Amino acid sequence: MPPLPATSEATLYAALADWLQGRIASGALAPETRLPSIRRMSKQRGVSIATVVQAYRLLEDRGQIEARPQSGYYVRTSAAAARAGNAPVPRMPPAAPQPREVEISSLMSRVMAEARDPSLVPLGAGCPSGELYPHDKLARFLAAAARQDSIGLTHYRIAYTAPELAAQLARRALLDGYSLEPSEIIATNGCIEALQIALRTVTRPGDVVVVESPTYFTFLEILESLGLRTIEVPAHPVDGVSLEALEMALEQHPVKAFLLVANAQNPLGCTLTDEKKRRIAELCADFGVVIIEDEINADLHFGESRPKPIRALAVGGDIVTCGSFSKTLAPGLRVGWIAGGRLTEKLRNTRSICSMSSPAVIQQGVAAFLASGGYDHHLRTIRRVYAGQLQRMSGAVLEHFPEGVRLSRPAGGFFLWVEMPAGVDAIRLHDDALAASISTAPGPAFSARARFKSCLRLNCAVAWSPRVEHAVATLGRLAREQLQRPSPP
Amino acid sequence: MPPLPATSEATLYAALADWLQGRIASGALAPETRLPSIRRMSKQRGVSIATVVQAYRLLEDRGQIEARPQSGYYVRTSAAAARAGNAPVPRMPPAAPQPREVEISSLMSRVMAEARDPSLVPLGAGCPSGELYPHDKLARFLAAAARQDSIGLTHYRIAYTAPELAAQLARRALLDGYSLEPSEIIATNGCIEALQIALRTVTRPGDVVVVESPTYFTFLEILESLGLRTIEVPAHPVDGVSLEALEMALEQHPVKAFLLVANAQNPLGCTLTDEKKRRIAELCADFGVVIIEDEINADLHFGESRPKPIRALAVGGDIVTCGSFSKTLAPGLRVGWIAGGRLTEKLRNTRSICSMSSPAVIQQGVAAFLASGGYDHHLRTIRRVYAGQLQRMSGAVLEHFPEGVRLSRPAGGFFLWVEMPAGVDAIRLHDDALAASISTAPGPAFSARARFKSCLRLNCAVAWSPRVEHAVATLGRLAREQLQRPSPP
Numbered sequence: 001m002p003p004l005p006a007t008s009e010a011t012l013y014a015a016l017a018d019w020l021q022g023r024i025a026s027g028a029l030a031p032e033t034r035l036p037s038i039r040r041m042s043k044q045r046g047v048s049i050a051t052v053v054q055a056y057r058l059l060e061d062r063g064q065i066e067a068r069p070q071s072g073y074y075v076r077t078s079a080a081a082a083r084a085g086n087a088p089v090p091r092m093p094p095a096a097p098q099p100r101e102v103e104i105s106s107l108m109s110r111v112m113a114e115a116r117d118p119s120l121v122p123l124g125a126g127c128p129s130g131e132l133y134p135h136d137k138l139a140r141f142l143a144a145a146a147r148q149d150s151i152g153l154t155h156y157r158i159a160y161t162a163p164e165l166a167a168q169l170a171r172r173a174l175l176d177g178y179s180l181e182p183s184e185i186i187a188t189n190g191c192i193e194a195l196q197i198a199l200r201t202v203t204r205p206g207d208v209v210v211v212e213s214p215t216y217f218t219f220l221e222i223l224e225s226l227g228l229r230t231i232e233v234p235a236h237p238v239d240g241v242s243l244e245a246l247e248m249a250l251e252q253h254p255v256k257a258f259l260l261v262a263n264a265q266n267p268l269g270c271t272l273t274d275e276k277k278r279r280i281a282e283l284c285a286d287f288g289v290v291i292i293e294d295e296i297n298a299d300l301h302f303g304e305s306r307p308k309p310i311r312a313l314a315v316g317g318d319i320v321t322c323g324s325f326s327k328t329l330a331p332g333l334r335v336g337w338i339a340g341g342r343l344t345e346k347l348r349n350t351r352s353i354c355s356m357s358s359p360a361v362i363q364q365g366v367a368a369f370l371a372s373g374g375y376d377h378h379l380r381t382i383r384r385v386y387a388g389q390l391q392r393m394s395g396a397v398l399e400h401f402p403e404g405v406r407l408s409r410p411a412g413g414f415f416l417w418v419e420m421p422a423g424v425d426a427i428r429l430h431d432d433a434l435a436a437s438i439s440t441a442p443g444p445a446f447s448a449r450a451r452f453k454s455c456l457r458l459n460c461a462v463a464w465s466p467r468v469e470h471a472v473a474t475l476g477r478l479a480r481e482q483l484q485r486p487s488p489p
Numbered sequence: 490m491p492p493l494p495a496t497s498e499a500t501l502y503a504a505l506a507d508w509l510q511g512r513i514a515s516g517a518l519a520p521e522t523r524l525p526s527i528r529r530m531s532k533q534r535g536v537s538i539a540t541v542v543q544a545y546r547l548l549e550d551r552g553q554i555e556a557r558p559q560s561g562y563y564v565r566t567s568a569a570a571a572r573a574g575n576a577p578v579p580r581m582p583p584a585a586p587q588p589r590e591v592e593i594s595s596l597m598s599r600v601m602a603e604a605r606d607p608s609l610v611p612l613g614a615g616c617p618s619g620e621l622y623p624h625d626k627l628a629r630f631l632a633a634a635a636r637q638d639s640i641g642l643t644h645y646r647i648a649y650t651a652p653e654l655a656a657q658l659a660r661r662a663l664l665d666g667y668s669l670e671p672s673e674i675i676a677t678n679g680c681i682e683a684l685q686i687a688l689r690t691v692t693r694p695g696d697v698v699v700v701e702s703p704t705y706f707t708f709l710e711i712l713e714s715l716g717l718r719t720i721e722v723p724a725h726p727v728d729g730v731s732l733e734a735l736e737m738a739l740e741q742h743p744v745k746a747f748l749l750v751a752n753a754q755n756p757l758g759c760t761l762t763d764e765k766k767r768r769i770a771e772l773c774a775d776f777g778v779v780i781i782e783d784e785i786n787a788d789l790h791f792g793e794s795r796p797k798p799i800r801a802l803a804v805g806g807d808i809v810t811c812g813s814f815s816k817t818l819a820p821g822l823r824v825g826w827i828a829g830g831r832l833t834e835k836l837r838n839t840r841s842i843c844s845m846s847s848p849a850v851i852q853q854g855v856a857a858f859l860a861s862g863g864y865d866h867h868l869r870t871i872r873r874v875y876a877g878q879l880q881r882m883s884g885a886v887l888e889h890f891p892e893g894v895r896l897s898r899p900a901g902g903f904f905l906w907v908e909m910p911a912g913v914d915a916i917r918l919h920d921d922a923l924a925a926s927i928s929t930a931p932g933p934a935f936s937a938r939a940r941f942k943s944c945l946r947l948n949c950a951v952a953w954s955p956r957v958e959h960a961v962a963t964l965g966r967l968a969r970e971q972l973q974r975p976s977p978p
Contacts, residue, residue, distance in 0.1 A: 109838040115647050125647070133643035142642065142850065143632035153631065154622035156820035158604050158614065189678045193844035205694030205716035221842045227694035227716055326845075331645035333848050349598040353710045355682035355844060356815075359822050361631065362848055 063387030090419035178312030214446035269410025285317025400476025552876030579908035613928035667801030703935030758899025774806025889965030
């Protein structure tokens with residue numbers, strides 16, 4: 001593997017952060033402990049002030065510590081959350097060899113319908129909590145875009161992409177160390193539409209598409225709706241998709257596309273290593289399989305730098321990259337995009353028959369926001385908040401759920417994947433929880449084969465509150481009740 | 490047939506307008522003739538001033554006459570356009586009995602790509618000319634919506650429909666004499682997406698869908714992309730779809746849906762009578778076939794009142810109605826909608842997997858425009874302009890095209906359907922025209938069976954100008970050249 005492009009200073013602050021995190025995990029630095037001041041830590045460890053500042057900021061981003069005004073930095077995890085680092089991770093499902101038609105929509109349409117009900121504690125669908133997002137600034141840019149573009153509202157445009165938006169996306173990619181040509185970027189109505197466009201461009205009904213297992217249930221609904229068949233390749237909660245199982249699937253079946261989330265996977269939260277991304281790109285290129293990657297969560301990484309898309313690491317093959325600002329900036333504006341190299345012209349045609357175009361003024365408003373420079377600051381804030389909420393959720397699950405519960409270790413995003421003891425039925429738990437006004441996403445929804453019977457995905461984008469904590473306690477109680485009183489066979 | 494709900498006054502002014510139009514068509518009232526003043530006409534014909542005003546306004550809407558400030562009303566058609574009323578109409582294609590997979594996308598993707606090229610005279614794709622549309626007012630309402638809705642930009646919403654928009658659509662339907670429940674309306678990204686949602690809700694890949702022949706080529710592209718098979722039922726340029734052929738198709742094939750444009754059909758421009766709509770609804774209900782009707786052009790009618798959707802005349806069966814403001818108000822904002830009675834909840838699910846939602850702020854901006862009351866005034870303007878441009882185009886085609894050309898009689902919209910002599914190949918004409926920087930929509934694109942080989946659809950939403958007139962003359966010359974020098978077999 002080539003060496004990482006890191007300066008010695010970068011290595012140093014990351015090393016300091018890791019060392020401190022180790023002490024937090026071991027209990028040497030207990031929750032609520034005040035960390036040494038920046039100046040003192042600099043003296044103690046013999047490093048520069050800047051290095052300590054960066055290390056503390058990194059730990060803050062990871063949700064390990066928090067700054068309190070006029071007081072300093074404190075270890076922020078609850079006792080249970082600190083233990084979460086030691087909880088076993090959920091297990092991988094066994095491989096299942098035959099492609100299969102998808103039929104899960106009735107289950108998931110219930111979960112999605114629940115997301116529209118404000119009376120429920122929203123631990124089901126993955127809806128970011130809007131109050132963290134820069135509404136007023138977006139509104140100003142959008143209003144300005146409406147006034148400035150003298151033709152954007154009233155001129156008909158087919159598969160239109162605002163040059164300003166494409167330029168911003170290309171610029172961000174460059175800063176993240178890879179290349180995205182403005183000419184290959186097509187604006188879409190959110191990421192879901194981008195994925196539809198990709199699938200409809202590279203497949204026909206009846207074709208076989210590989211997905212991760214577990215995978216985002218809306219992927220399965222889209223595949224079902226398009227009459228596509230799936231092969232589910234097991235994914236490890238930390239390491240991600242199994243290369244061996246992927247290779248076997250590509251050898252045995254006429255696969256057209258591999259649809260995956262390489263960064264902050266949904267529901268597992270795992271991020272693939274660069275090496276693994278490279279291997280996946282090679283394998284798919286060898287078999288002539290198009291990679292469709294969903295980058296919607298990549299900006300919500302908890303690591304030091306934004307993980308790269310597979311396209312950044314590939315040397316050949318067709319890779320369609322889809323992204324969106326719906327989870328990170330403007331959930332209500334539906335600004336997504338798709339980029340597909342030599343498939344671009346075909347993607348543009350499919351784009352025009354899916355919904356012709358997305359509104360130019362919306363694209364321009366978001367592009368102006370991006371150009372104004374506030375996005376990275378905003379991302380830093382929500383990453384820290386989501387990492388903290390995931391930690392709190394992990395702690396609460398460990399505290400309230402039955403013995404033997406297993407937890408994912410999200411590297412980004414805002415989902416926690418929970419494996420409960422085998423005696424707990426997640427669909428029954430979902431129904432019981434709904435009766436208690438709590439929405440959850442049951443494991444079987446994340447597979448076309450109704451796997452993950454005892455698993456659960458919890459949305460941690462909701463602000464932590466006594467109401468949420470109480471909901472988690474209720475879920476734990478309901479799960480325990482199932483173990484005490486199993487349902488009749 | 491039940492009597493029409495018309496007052497005697499309404500009958501009177503329409504009768505007066507028809508009588509005057511007959512005199513214009515016959516040449517008794519020549520182009521550029523000044524009509525009698527309103528007061529004189531009122532005296533001459535023994536009718537009220539109001540009746541004359543209404544009759545003149547109707548003729549103005551139909552593009553027959555125009556008001557000149559401080560001068561009066563003038564017959565506005567050119568000599569050739571006046572003759573257009575007497576040109577034969579294009580012929581119906583013979584019925585073709587077997588369902589067929591669609592494969593036309595390569596041809597139409599070329600036409601759509603041409604629509605993105607501003608150097609071409611845009612007689613191909615159906616893009617309204619934006620300068621007629623109320624940009625500044627829309628911009629103000631949109632900016633206000635962005636400022637006012639404190640959560641619309643940043644809150645995640647699934648299949649969201651702004652209540653203000655649903656209320657406006659329901660109100661307009663009521664004024665037009667039919668019922669649309671706000672609760673059954675789902676906002677979409679334009680009409681194309683609405684139709685996708687309808688098709689994906691009521692069919693599976695491989696199912697059979699009836700379309701009119703000719704039909705809008707994007708319908709065929711969508712059907713192809715979804716793996717659906719089509720039965721094409723012949724449509725007469727004036728009377729519309731053949732009921733006999735429709736009934737035969739429903740008897741002989743397991744049809745799932747009938748996708749049609751009942752009002753201002755694309756490409757023919759015809760509007761079905763209420764009686765025919767009623768019969769279609771009955772037939773489809775009898776056979777359990779879902780009607781998917783595209784109302785996108787209905788507000789662009791040239792008659793006295795807005796024609797009704799089929800849903801207004803049906804007594805049973807499932808009817809999904811799709812509409813949009815993309816042709817009539819805000820081509821760049823992509824505000825469409827779908828309403829499907831008891832299918833609504835299923836449509837909402839499909840809507841969420843197609844692109845999750847459309848931007849709330851855009852829906853709110855358009856709803857505020859509608860509430861402000863400017864829409865009907867704007868519609869009156871563009872209807873008059875489009876009717877006039879269609880007349881001018883008809884006249885120019887008659888003047889420049891080879892002897893024997895046949896023309897449609899659009900009852901609304903902005904498309905003219907032209908049947909050229911059998912020796913002219915429309916695809917060859919399209920290619921020759923492109924070399925002369927003119928985009929056209931060749932007839933074979935309007936059928937999955939490559940019918941309409943010598944037909945052509947001309948977009949008349951483009952402002953009439955010497956450049957457009959010259960383009961029509963060029964098309965005529967190219968068509969004549971084909972007759973003189975047939976291509977090698």
